[in-house]
Amino acid sequence: MFSLERTTLTEYLISQRRQHPGATGEFNALILQVAQACKAISRAVAHGALAGVLGSAGTENVQGETQKKLDVMADEIFCRATHWGGALAGMVSEENEAPVPIPEGHKLGKYLLVFDPLDGSSNIDVNVAVGSIFSILRAPTPGKHAEADDFLQAGVKQVAAGYAIYGPSTMLVLSVGNGVAGFTFDPILGEFFLTHADIRVPTVTQEFAINASNSRFWESPVRRYVEECLAGKSGPRGKDFNMRWVASLVAETHRILTRGGVFLYPRDRKDPSKPGRLRLLYEANPIGYLIEQAGGRASTGLLPVLEVEPESLHQRIGFVFGSSEEVERIERYHAEPLFGSETHELPLFHSRGLFLTT
Ligand SMILES: O=P(O)(O)OC[C@H]1O[C@](O)(COP(=O)(O)O)[C@@H](O)[C@@H]1O
Ligand SMILES: [Mg+2]
Numbered sequence: 149m150f151s152l153e154r155t156t157l158t159e160y161l162i163s164q165r166r167q168h169p170g171a172t173g174e175f176n177a178l179i180l181q182v183a184q185a186c187k188a189i190s191r192a193v194a195h196g197a198l199a200g201v202l203g204s205a206g207t208e209n210v211q212g213e214t215q216k217k218l219d220v221m222a223d224e225i226f227c228r229a230t231h232w233g234g235a236l237a238g239m240v241s242e243e244n245e246a247p248v249p250i251p252e253g254h255k256l257g258k259y260l261l262v263f264d265p266l267d268g269s270s271n272i273d274v275n276v277a278v279g280s281i282f283s284i285l286r287a288p289t290p291g292k293h294a295e296a297d298d299f300l301q302a303g304v305k306q307v308a309a310g311y312a313i314y315g316p317s318t319m320l321v322l323s324v325g326n327g328v329a330g331f332t333f334d335p336i337l338g339e340f341f342l343t344h345a346d347i348r349v350p351t352v353t354q355e356f357a358i359n360a361s362n363s364r365f366w367e368s369p370v371r372r373y374v375e376e377c378l379a380g381k382s383g384p385r386g387k388d389f390n391m392r393w394v395a396s397l398v399a400e401t402h403r404i405l406t407r408g409g410v411f412l413y414p415r416d417r418k419d420p421s422k423p424g425r426l427r428l429l430y431e432a433n434p435i436g437y438l439i440e441q442a443g444g445r446a447s448t449g450l451l452p453v454l455e456v457e458p459e460s461l462h463q464r465i466g467f468v469f470g471s472s473e474e475v476e477r478i479e480r481y482h483a484e485p486l487f488g489s490e491t492h493e494l495p496l497f498h499s500r501g502l503f504l505t506t
């Protein structure tokens with residue numbers, strides 16, 4: 149149809165590479181391998197029950213979560229599509245405790261790949277959009293097998309990040325450090341075509357996303373923020389807000405990149421051993437990178453998420469991102485002593501708040 153008049157992902161990558169005269173092409177090859185993995189996962193997701201890919205795999209991953217068949221399949225697809233190309237010194241996946249080594253006999257390269265092969269797993273069986281998330285870092289020792297510590301780099305050091313969303317259409321949304329571009333998959337031609345050049349997050353929004361079932365565990369700055377949104381026109385914000393929760397980080401990110409909004413999965417008091425739900429290296433960092441490249445803001449609630457120095461591969465973190473005005477407001481609420489302290493809480497939250505603490 150019209151697809152052939154459009155820029156392909158390969159053409160886009162070549163045009164980006166022209167800005168780096170010393171580039172060898174390894175980086176572009178790696179992105180294309182990731183895109184290849186996403187095409188294969190898209191196909192498996194699209195065939196659903198026909199391909200027998202729904203349901204549990206009967207195993208647990210490193211985080212003690214039951215793996216879905218598609219979690220396991222997507223992980224294998226990602227590893228196989230990328231390990232042979234010579235660009236990588238190692239990989240880290242949500243589904244594996246330790247870094248996945250590049251098999252013997254394959255050339256070792258100068259990049260590290262970190263990924264969540266299937267994000268939003270709880271949505272697979274109910275046929276709601278899921279995705280894959282990836283982050284690319286430089287290997288501290290190119291040409292050598294990467295160690296776990298090599299992956300513990302702050303998000304600002306990412307050289308590229310992106311996600312694929314398997315929704316009504318499959319899209320690849322990518323940043324190689326020069327803004328954010330969206331590519332739509334043409335399943336007949338088997339190609340990603342540039343359909344969303346220079347994606348920008350609108351700075352102002354009236355839409356927020358949070359899992360309200362955790363409200364009793366929220367810290368006061370978060371409760372204050374949500375209460376004020378819910379109070380609508382008659383509250384301190386003076387405008388009505390809409391709310392969404394897909395329980396699929398990729399889908400929430402895609403909505404926010406498309407029409408603005410703010411997402412919160414904050415640190416809370418639910419389980420002191422888990423400072424947040426989402427994982428820093430393969431969820432918060434790549435999504436944070438895309439959001440900031442698109443002019444939005446990504447935070448832990450207290451500080452820019454991309455500045456956090458990781459301590460472990462599967463570390464969790466509080467994550468707030470989206471339209472910059474809202475994220476800045478949430479950071480302000482955390483910084484204000486009245487709301488930042490757990491001992492000082494507004495009577496509003498105790499007496500007539502929708503999200504009561506006691
Ligand atoms: O079920 P909850 O608590 O609402 O959590 C939803 C979050 O969990 C996730 O599904 C976690 O990702 P995985 O499916 O890769 O484990 C996110 O996509 C989503 O934002
Ligand atoms: Mg995930």
Ligand SMILES: [Mg+2]
Nearest residue numbers: 242264266267
């Ligand atoms: Mg996952």
